[in-house]
Amino acid sequence: MITPADSTEREPLGGQPPPGSKPSVTDFDAQIKYHRAFEAVLWNMPAIAIYAFRRAAFDTLGMKDNDIIVYSAPATPRLEAITANSTTPYIAAYTDLRRGPVVLAVPAAGADGSLYGQVVDAWQFTIADVGPAGLDKGKGGRYLFTPPGYADPIPPGYIHVPSPNFRIAFAFRSVPAPGKTTTDAYHYAQGLRMHYLAEDANPPKQRFVDPIDQRYPTLPHYDEHHFHDMYEVMSVEPVREHDKVMMGMLASLGIEKGKPFHPDQATTAILRQAAIDAWYYLQYWYDTQALKKAFWEDRHYVALLQADANKRFSFIYDDHIALIDRAAEYFWCTYMPKVLADVPATQYLMAMADKNGKLLEAGKLYKVDVPRDMPVKQFWAMTVYDRATFAFIYTETGRTTLSSYDLDKMTKNADGGVTLYIGPEAPSGLEQNWIPTRGKRPLPAMRLYGTTEALNNRTFKMPDFEEVT
Numbered sequence: 001m002i003t004p005a006d007s008t009e010r011e012p013l014g015g016q017p018p019p020g021s022k023p024s025v026t027d028f029d030a031q032i033k034y035h036r037a038f039e040a041v042l043w044n045m046p047a048i049a050i051y052a053f054r055r056a057a058f059d060t061l062g063m064k065d066n067d068i069i070v071y072s073a074p075a076t077p078r079l080e081a082i083t084a085n086s087t088t089p090y091i092a093a094y095t096d097l098r099r100g101p102v103v104l105a106v107p108a109a110g111a112d113g114s115l116y117g118q119v120v121d122a123w124q125f126t127i128a129d130v131g132p133a134g135l136d137k138g139k140g141g142r143y144l145f146t147p148p149g150y151a152d153p154i155p156p157g158y159i160h161v162p163s164p165n166f167r168i169a170f171a172f173r174s175v176p177a178p179g180k181t182t183t184d185a186y187h188y189a190q191g192l193r194m195h196y197l198a199e200d201a202n203p204p205k206q207r208f209v210d211p212i213d214q215r216y217p218t219l220p221h222y223d224e225h226h227f228h229d230m231y232e233v234m235s236v237e238p239v240r241e242h243d244k245v246m247m248g249m250l251a252s253l254g255i256e257k258g259k260p261f262h263p264d265q266a267t268t269a270i271l272r273q274a275a276i277d278a279w280y281y282l283q284y285w286y287d288t289q290a291l292k293k294a295f296w297e298d299r300h301y302v303a304l305l306q307a308d309a310n311k312r313f314s315f316i317y318d319d320h321i322a323l324i325d326r327a328a329e330y331f332w333c334t335y336m337p338k339v340l341a342d343v344p345a346t347q348y349l350m351a352m353a354d355k356n357g358k359l360l361e362a363g364k365l366y367k368v369d370v371p372r373d374m375p376v377k378q379f380w381a382m383t384v385y386d387r388a389t390f391a392f393i394y395t396e397t398g399r400t401t402l403s404s405y406d407l408d409k410m411t412k413n414a415d416g417g418v419t420l421y422i423g424p425e426a427p428s429g430l431e432q433n434w435i436p437t438r439g440k441r442p443l444p445a446m447r448l449y450g451t452t453e454a455l456n457n458r459t460f461k462m463p464d465f466e467e468v469t
Contacts, residue, residue, distance in 0.1 A: 030270055036249040037274035041226060042282075042327040043246050047233045048226065049082065049330050050124040050169055053218045054094045055229060060217060066102065066194045067207045068093040070174075072186045077392035077400060078211070081218045082334050083304060083348070084392065085447060086401045087381050089182060091115070091172040091189045097147035098166045098236075103158070103200055105193040106130055108140030113180060113188030117172030118335050119145070122165035122237045125314055126338035130172060133345075135159050144197065148238050155197075165237045171335045219389055222279040224263075224272040227253065231261040242321060282331045283388075285324070287359060291352055296461050300357060304333050304348035304445065307340040332390045343456050351444040355464035360387070362441035365423030365468040372416030375460040377450030379404040384422050387441040395436040402435055421468070 025031045041048075057063040071089040075081075084090070095102045106115060109132050119128040127145075132138030136159060144158035147166055154160045174185040195203045220226060230250075235257050239247050250256070253271065254263050263271060295301045306329050308315045308322060313336040315326035329336075332350075351368070353359050360366065374380045381403035386393045392400045402410070402420055409432045410418050421427055422442050426434035435444075446462060454460035 030266070033253060033267060033270045034274050037227070037253055037271050038278055038281075039323075040230065040246065040250060040253070041222075041275055041278035042323055043243075044230055044233070045220075045327040045330040046124040047122055047237075048220045048229055049334055050120060050122065051167075051229050051233050052220045053081075053092065053171075053334075054167065054169060055232070056216055056218045057092070057094060061209055061211055061214065063094070063209055064207075065095045065099070066093065066196070067209055068192055068194055070186060070189045070192075070208045070210055072210045072212050073182055075392070076212070076398055077394045078213070078215045079218070080216060080389070080391050082390045083332060083385060083445065085173070085381070086383060086392070087379075087403060087405075087447070088173045088175055089185055089189070091117070091174055091192065092170060093192075093194055094167065094169045095145075095194065096167050097145060097163055099196060101144055101146045101150065101197040102168075103193070103195055103197055103203075104143040104145065104170070106136055106140050106143065107188065107191035108136075109138035111177050113177050113185050114138060114175050115172045115189065115192075116175060117170060118337060119143070119161070119168060119170040120335060121163050122167045122233060124330065124334065124336075126336065127163055127168070128159075128161045129338055130170070135161070164240075167233075167236060219391060222275045224268045224275065226275040227255065227263070227271045228261065231255045235261075242316065282328060285328050286332070286352070289328075290350075291357075295349055296458060299461055300351060300353040300355070300464050301349040301446070301462060302352055304350055305336060305340055305344070307336075311340045311342075312338065313340075343451070345450060347448045347451050347455060349446045349448070349462060351446070351465050353464075355466050358467075360442055360444075360465065362437075363424060363439045365421060365425065365427070366442070366444075366465045367419050367421050367468050368444070368465045369413070369463045370418050370420055371463075374404070374448070375452040375455035376404075376448050377452060379449050381447040381449070382420055382435065383445045383447060384435045384437060385443040385445065386437075387443040390443065393436070393438055393440050393442075395438050397436055399435055402433070406432075422465070423468070427468070 069092040074086045074089055075084050114131055116131040118126040119130060121127050128135055128143060130136060142158050143161055144154065145161050145163050145168055148164055174189040176182060176185040190208055193203065193206050221229065234250065234255055254261050290302045291300060293302055293306060295303050307313055313329065315322040381401050383401040384393065385391060407418065411430055411433055412418055419433060421430060421434040422444055423437055424439045448455060
């Protein structure tokens with residue numbers, strides 16, 4: 001017997017929106033493309049940032065796989081890169097393991113110099129630290145990088161590093177040995193060699209590129225071009241298990257392996273806005289969230305290197321990926337170590353706000369007192385970046401940094417310390433204590449090399465910036 005429904009049982013519970021509901025949009029195709037594109041920008045931040053280096057090297061510098069960039073001097077604003085340093089020369093190279101394993105020969109550290117840096121995969125995750133703190137322990141050696149799925153025997157005498165991706169890259173700093181100069185560091189770095197294993201018996205002449213006087217535009221694009229770069233990465237690299245859902249979403253944007261990417265005009269407009277909005281979102285994130293991780297509770301500095309809970313930079317856990325934390329870290333930093341040491345030898349502290357907690361602003365003059373006794377065994381350096389790009393600021397002077405190496409040129413305070421000024425114009429008579437900003441919103445970074453226990457246990461506290469009125 002079927003019991004008829006009474007007056008209160010004329011609709012099932014659930015299965016549709018509440019009575020009177022209406023959709024918030026009429027173009028669902030555009031809506032889903034926008035949301036997927038916005039999330040894709042956040043998801044692929046590590047990969048897009050490292051691919052941008054490769055793209056610029058090939059398109060602007062005329063490089064090829066296995067050519068090596070060796071800067072003959074510390075970088076200037078022509079190196080348009082995320083939070084680069086301008087105190088030691090950079091070295092970088094790119095290769096593609098689809099052509100087979102690659103050999104990287106690294107000179108030993110010693111009286112002629114030393115190299116510090118990382119080799120990263122296409123997701124910018126470190127697969128090998130190099131130098132005294134790396135796999136070669138400063139003894140130098142021949143690294144052998146093999147592609148995904150490589151099963152051939154590994155010849156003896158190599159430091160074998162299997163790569164989960166085909167395209168890999170490295171960035172090193174050439175650090176002068178005691179008594180040596182930047183020029184010496186430049187020549188020492190030219191001891192590097194990079195070629196395919198198939199060429200090992202008769203390697204080609206190593207090509208070095210010095211872009212010191214060239215613009216090297218490595219910054220990611222935040223417009224529709226972002227997705228063309230994304231396609232260049234995703235159409236080459238293996239898909240990781242935890243990224244399969246996102247790869248399915250990318251298909252709705254036209255990004256699929258083995259198929260061309262030619263978005264129509266309407267889709268291009270959506271992609272452009274999604275990338276723009278993602279940039280604004282991450283800037284907002286730093287304005288509102290970064291100081292929750294302040295290095296000192298009563299100061300307004302944040303460490304540049306913000307690792308995940310495992311002290312790594314993948315942000316991949318057993319049950320989730322910390323997408324926003326990962327995107328934020330790779331938004332303002334590149335080439336992280338594989339593991340963040342409990343006591344980092346180098347610390348980068350980014351000034352986010354003034355002593356009153358007010359975010360630093362464009363067009364204003366700020367000052368900071370640098371004590372005479374800084375917690376470093378090597379040196380300190382204050383570098384100022386454009387908050388919009390996290391890159392150096394182009395100025396008439398070209399100055400991006402003042403460091404302890406410049407103390408003899410600066411006006412000192414009565415206690416032996418110095419006051420540094422950051423802003424569009426220098427205070428009268430204090431030009432040597434000034435880093436220009438050309439009206440840009442500044443992001444000052446205090447870099448501390450060879451940190452001491454006073455910094456590591458937080459007993460030393462860096463004074464905050466103050467607005468000069």
